[in-house]
Amino acid sequence: MSIEEARRITTGTQVNEIINYFGKCLRCGYPATASIHVTTYSDGTESTRALATCASPCGWTGPASPTTMSGQPPVIGRRRDTA
Numbered sequence: 001m002s003i004e005e006a007r008r009i010t011t012g013t014q015v016n017e018i019i020n021y022f023g024k025c026l027r028c029g030y031p032a033t034a035s036i037h038v039t040t041y042s043d044g045t046e047s048t049r050a051l052a053t054c055a056s057p058c059g060w061t062g063p064a065s066p067t068t069m070s071g072q073p074p075v076i077g078r079r080r081d082t083a
């Protein structure tokens, strides 16, 4: 990690739900939801990652591929700022 990276401060996180995600929980097989998490840093850069979360109470969360069963591009909705 460079000094610049070590100094980066997270200035905001946006969570954008992928409405048409059809993945499943890797632990229990229940349908999962997925969101794209965009983290912004004090130097103006952003990092984006997709995370899937089990819709049952099992609590599983893991990496998601932002693809959909129908091959359509992901539909992003419900934008909310958490910072």
Ligand SMILES: [Zn+2]
Pocket (backbone or CB within 6 Å): 025, 026, 027, 028, 029, 030, 054, 055, 056, 058, 059, 060
């Ligand atoms: Zn689960």
